[in-house]
Amino acid sequence: MGNRGMEDLIPLINKLQDAFSSIGQSCNLDLPQIAVVGGQSAGKSSVLENFVGRDFLPRGSGIVTRRPLILQLVNSNAEYAEFLHCKGKKFVDFDEVRMEIEAETDRITGSNKGISPIPINLRVYSPHVLNLTLIDLPGMTKVAVGDQPHDIEFQIRDMLLQFITKESCLILAVTPANTDLANSDALKISKEVDPQGLRTIGVITKLDLMDEGTDARDILENKLLPLRRGYIGVVNRSQKDIDGRKDIRVALAAERKFFLSHPAYRHIAERMGTPHLQKTLNQQLTNHIRDTLPGLRSKLQSQLLSLEKEVEEYKNFKPDDPTRKTKALLQMVQQFGVDFEKRIEGSGDQVDTLELSGGARINRIFHERFPFELVKMEFDEKELRREISYAIKNIHGVRTGLFTPDLAFEAIVKKQIIKLKEPCLKCVDLVVSELSTLIHKCTDKLGSYPRLREETERIVTTYVRERDSKTKDQVMLLIDIELSYINTNHEDFIGFANAQQSANVTKKRAMPNQVIRRGWLTINISIMKGGSKDYWFVLTAESLSWYKDEEEKEKKYMLPLDNLKIRDVEKGFMSTKHTFAIFNTEQRNVYKDLRQIELACDSQEDVDSWKASFLRAGVYPEKDQAENEEGAPADTFSMDPQLERQVETIRNLVDSYIGIVNKSIRDLMPKTIMHLMINSAKEFIHSELLAYLYSSADQNSLMEESADQAQRRDEMLRMYHALREALNIIGDISTTTISTPIPPPVDDTWQQREPSPPAQRKPAVSAPPPGRPPAVRGPPTANPTAAFGAPPVPFRPSPVNAYGSGTLEPVAPPPQIPSRPARVPPSLPPGIPRRPPTAPNRPTIIRPSEPSLLD
Numbered sequence: 001m002g003n004r005g006m007e008d009l010i011p012l013i014n015k016l017q018d019a020f021s022s023i024g025q026s027c028n029l030d031l032p033q034i035a036v037v038g039g040q041s042a043g044k045s046s047v048l049e050n051f052v053g054r055d056f057l058p059r060g061s062g063i064v065t066r067r068p069l070i071l072q073l074v075n076s077n078a079e080y081a082e083f084l085h086c087k088g089k090k091f092v093d094f095d096e097v098r099m100e101i102e103a104e105t106d107r108i109t110g111s112n113k114g115i116s117p118i119p120i121n122l123r124v125y126s127p128h129v130l131n132l133t134l135i136d137l138p139g140m141t142k143v144a145v146g147d148q149p150h151d152i153e154f155q156i157r158d159m160l161l162q163f164i165t166k167e168s169c170l171i172l173a174v175t176p177a178n179t180d181l182a183n184s185d186a187l188k189i190s191k192e193v194d195p196q197g198l199r200t201i202g203v204i205t206k207l208d209l210m211d212e213g214t215d216a217r218d219i220l221e222n223k224l225l226p227l228r229r230g231y232i233g234v235v236n237r238s239q240k241d242i243d244g245r246k247d248i249r250v251a252l253a254a255e256r257k258f259f260l261s262h263p264a265y266r267h268i269a270e271r272m273g274t275p276h277l278q279k280t281l282n283q284q285l286t287n288h289i290r291d292t293l294p295g296l297r298s299k300l301q302s303q304l305l306s307l308e309k310e311v312e313e314y315k316n317f318k319p320d321d322p323t324r325k326t327k328a329l330l331q332m333v334q335q336f337g338v339d340f341e342k343r344i345e346g347s348g349d350q351v352d353t354l355e356l357s358g359g360a361r362i363n364r365i366f367h368e369r370f371p372f373e374l375v376k377m378e379f380d381e382k383e384l385r386r387e388i389s390y391a392i393k394n395i396h397g398v399r400t401g402l403f404t405p406d407l408a409f410e411a412i413v414k415k416q417i418i419k420l421k422e423p424c425l426k427c428v429d430l431v432v433s434e435l436s437t438l439i440h441k442c443t444d445k446l447g448s449y450p451r452l453r454e455e456t457e458r459i460v461t462t463y464v465r466e467r468d469s470k471t472k473d474q475v476m477l478l479i480d481i482e483l484s485y486i487n488t489n490h491e492d493f494i495g496f497a498n499a500q501q502s503a504n505v506t507k508k509r510a511m512p513n514q515v516i517r518r519g520w521l522t523i524n525i526s527i528m529k530g531g532s533k534d535y536w537f538v539l540t541a542e543s544l545s546w547y548k549d550e551e552e553k554e555k556k557y558m559l560p561l562d563n564l565k566i567r568d569v570e571k572g573f574m575s576t577k578h579t580f581a582i583f584n585t586e587q588r589n590v591y592k593d594l595r596q597i598e599l600a601c602d603s604q605e606d607v608d609s610w611k612a613s614f615l616r617a618g619v620y621p622e623k624d625q626a627e628n629e630e631g632a633p634a635d636t637f638s639m640d641p642q643l644e645r646q647v648e649t650i651r652n653l654v655d656s657y658i659g660i661v662n663k664s665i666r667d668l669m670p671k672t673i674m675h676l677m678i679n680s681a682k683e684f685i686h687s688e689l690l691a692y693l694y695s696s697a698d699q700n701s702l703m704e705e706s707a708d709q710a711q712r713r714d715e716m717l718r719m720y721h722a723l724r725e726a727l728n729i730i731g732d733i734s735t736t737t738i739s740t741p742i743p744p745p746v747d748d749t750w751q752q753r754e755p756s757p758p759a760q761r762k763p764a765v766s767a768p769p770p771g772r773p774p775a776v777r778g779p780p781t782a783n784p785t786a787a788f789g790a791p792p793v794p795f796r797p798s799p800v801n802a803y804g805s806g807t808l809e810p811v812a813p814p815p816q817i818p819s820r821p822a823r824v825p826p827s828l829p830p831g832i833p834r835r836p837p838t839a840p841n842r843p844t845i846i847r848p849s850e851p852s853l854l855d
Helices: 009-022 044-052 094-109 152-164 185-193 239-243 248-261 266-271 274-312 322-345 359-376 381-396 406-418 421-446 450-484 495-501 604-616 622-629 641-687 689-696 707-738 784-788
Strands: 033-038 069-075 080-083 120-126 132-136 169-176 200-205 231-233 515-524 533-540 543-547 555-560 564-569 578-584 596-601
Touching (some): 009 132, 033 044, 033 152, 033 185, 033 274, 044 069, 044 200, 044 248, 080 094, 094 120, 132 274, 152 169, 152 185, 169 185, 169 274, 231 274, 248 266, 248 274, 274 707, 322 359, 322 450, 322 641, 359 421, 359 604, 359 641, 381 641, 421 450, 421 641, 450 689, 515 604, 564 622, 578 604
Parallel strands (some): 033 132, 033 169, 069 120, 169 200, 200 231
Antiparallel strands (some): 080 120, 533 543, 578 596
C-alpha cells in the first residue's frame, strides 16, 4: 500500500467490530465495510472463496446464505479461521468452517430456509489474502420455497437495506453476465440507496457462460450503465468444477488465461479477475475508511462523553462493600425526599408537559373539585323550602305564628352544615389517592434496589394512611365547630331586616361581566348538519359565547344562561371524548334548531371542571329540574301568604349564612390537609424514614441490587471500555498516517467521459513512447492502467500473490497473443522478429486491437 499506517486501517475496523460485537452492542456506529449484494446463484459466495483460495462456504440450490456473514480477511503467515462465537478455537480444516457456518445458521434460523439478521463473524488468516472485510448477505429472491415465509422477498430486502443504507458501507453489486444488466437486482437496490453511484462497485460474474457471439465489453468499459467506481469482471468455477473439487489456484490461472485470450477483454485484462478485484477492494475500502475516520472519531468521543457521568459511580464499584451500601442508602433516601418535595411544590427541572401531576393535581382538587362538590349541595331548592316550611310549622305547633321563628333558621342551617361533611371527606380521599400515586412515581428511581423501593413505598404510604385518619378527624372537628355556634353577628351576614326586604326580589347573578372560564370545547352536531367542530368558549355570569379561535374576534354565537340546565351524556361508541349537554328548561331551542347542544372535552377531568364553572355561573344539573317536575306535596302549594313570606325570609338568611360557612370551609380545608397530611409527610420522609428503613430490615437485604441493574452496569462498563479502546486505536493509527503521504482516492472522472480510440489518446507519463503500443503489466514495476486512461492503482512494495510466489502474477509469463495473426511489417524479411525480446525489467507488451477493426 505504500504506507504501513494505511495498511493498518482495515485491521483497525476489524478490531472495532470485534470490540462491539463481543459485548453485544453496535454502539450505533456505522463502521466502514463492504456489503456483497446480488440475486441468488449470482456467484457471491464463489467470489469470496476465490479471495481466500479455499472452499469454506455452504453450497446448494435455492437460498443458502441465510444469515449475514461478516468475513474478515487478515494477511498472516499462518492459515486458519476463527469464529467470534467460538473464541479461542482455530479451524485449520476449512470443511469444518463450512459445517460450523451451517450449524450456527440452523441454530438461529432453523432448518426451514428461514433467514435472520443476526450476523456470523468469521475471521480468516492466510498468507494468500489482502486485508479486507466483507459482509456476505442472502441473495435476493422473488418466490418463497418450501417452508419459507410468504414475505421472504421483503424480509431479505429489509435485511439488505439495514446494511447498505449506511453511508459508511461500500456496496459490491454482483451480477451474472448471462442476464440482462438492466434487470439486475443488485444494481437496482444499490441505485435506491446510492443514486449517484458513489459507493457502488460492480462485479460481473459468469462471463464464460455468455451466449456465443455476445460479450460484456460495454459493461466492463463502464459505457452501458456507468458506475463511479466501475465494473470488474471475474470468472468463477462452474458447478461441475466445484463438485469435482477443482483447486481454486488452478481456477484462478484459468480465469487469467480467459481474459488474456478473449478478443473482447484482452485490452482490459489487467483490470479484470479476482486478484485485481481483491486488490481494488482493499485499496477502496482503505480509502473509504480513511475518509470516514474523522466522523467515526467524533461519534465515539460524543458517546464516550455521554457515558462518562453514569460510569463515574461504577468505576470503583464494589457490590459487597458495606460503606458503599450505607452511602447509597443515604443518597437514595435523600433523593427520594427531594423528589417528593419537588413534585409537591413544583420545580423548573423535568417538567411534565403532557398532563398535570403531583402538586398541580392536588391544587386542582382544592380549587376546582372541592368547590364543585360544595356547590352541588345548593341544587335542591324545592326540598330546602319544604324543610323550612315544616320547621316553621312544627315550631309554632298548634298556634298560628305571627313572627318568623329563629329556631327554624338555626335548625335548617345546622342541617345544611352537616351536609358539608361528605364533600370534605371526599376531598381528603382524593388528596390521599394523589399522594399514593406520587409516592409510587418517586420510588421509580429506587428501582436498582427492589427491596429498598418496596419498603420505602410501604412505609411512606402507611404513614400517609395514618395521617389520613387524623386529617379526617380534624375536618370533622371543623364541621362540629361550625355547628357549635351560629354567629348571626358576622359582618357578612345579611340580617333579618335585609332578608325581609329581599324576600320578594328576584336574585340576580353577581358581576354580570365577570369571565368565569375560557377554553376549547367541541360542539357535537350530526354530519347532516355540518359535523362536530372545535370552538373557543367564553363563560361569563350571564352568557356562554363561542368564537372561531382564542383571539375572540369572530364570535359565532352568544347564548344567555337564563333557564339553562346541564345534563350528562353517554360517550359515543366510537368517540374518545367525554360529553355533557346544555338544554333549556322551557323546551326552547338552544342553538339553531337544536333543543340541546352537546359539548365534548378530552378528559373527564375537563368535564368536571367545566361543570363546576357552570355551577358558579348559576347553571345547575338536570336533577334540580327533574325534581321540580315531580308533584310536590299539597301542603307546600297551599301555603298562606304569611307563611310564604316567612319561608322566603329564612331561605335568604340560610343562604347568606351557608355562604359564610362555605367560604370558611373552602379556605380551611386546603390549609388543614396541607398541614396535617402533606407537610407532615414531607417532614416524616426527611427525618424519620431512614430510621424506619433500618428497623424494617438489615442493610444488606435492603441494598441488594436487582439483576437488571447489575447487567446494565456491566454492559455500561463494557461499552465504556470498548469506546475508550476504540478511541485509543484510532488515535494510534492517525498518528502513523498523518506523517506520511497516503494514496489518493481512486480518480473516477475518466469513467464519465466517452473513451476515445487508443491511437488518439495521449499516453500517460508512465506509458511507452507514442510509436509503441500500450503495454500490459507483467511484473509489478510498471503502471499498466495508465495507458488506458485509468488512474494509477497503488500497490504494496512487496506484494504476495494468492500462491506465495512473491509476485501478484503467476510465475510463468502470460502467453503472447497478438491482436491480428501473422501481421508483420512488409519492410522486414520473414523470420526476423518484429521487436526485440522483452528486457528483464521491462513489461511484457501485447498489441491491442486496432480501433478501425473493432469498430
